Amino acid sequence: MEFRHHPIIEGLKISEDGTSIKFNNEDCTIKSYQYKHTRNPTLIVHINRKPITVIKLVCEAWHGVSPSGEHAARRIDETKGNHYSNLHWGKKGMTVSSAKGVVKPTAKMSPDVYQSIMKRSTKESIRSILKELNISENRFYQYRKKHVKKEVR
Known part of the structure; x- marks a missing residue:
């Protein structure tokens, strides 16, 4: 398993799929947390008393810092996990998984x-x-x- 250093936080190393995160050569505890507004639980790590999502850390370590504040770490395929090859920086807002329930318009009347x-x-x-x-x-x-x-x- 390959590790990369985080571009902003010194002493933080993240594995390629986010299963192992080390801060100053000590393993960090990865916790699962279910937000009320999300469907699936989110993996979170506390670094310097601040909760940060694993998906964001992996994306920052492997793809660099987000281009702007309008971007968030997104999965390409929800079923393939947090591997860096499955992550990218995408605009905040509508995602493919949240659009699955949208009803397509029916034919028009004339x-x-x-x-x-x-x-x-x-x-x-x-x-x-x-x-x-x-x-x-x-x-x-x-x-x-x-x-x-x-x-x-």
Whole structure:
């Protein structure tokens, strides 16, 4: 296992995957901490009474100090751990793992699409037609409410 010295903190050596961290030739205790706003626990080391994440230390030792305050240490693949080859400096904010739950927009409604749905609705249910066309029911009914005039009785 290869070690590198930290560029800022003197006497701090970090292994290539962050499993071993030495400060003044003494092993540091790596603790797992679960923040309320994160899904997975974070590995933390206390150096001079200050908690620092292992991922940040590994990224600083192997890739240099972050380019700006807008950057944070990020994993390329969440399942491959804290090895330096799996880390990079990325902008703070939206990550790939947090974007997994985002719902992609469904198809848009237009007068032509609406008319074709209404023609097909005599033989099939509207719900099945919308599912086939990847149009949400909400979008369909909102479109009808806004753009289709009601028949006068």
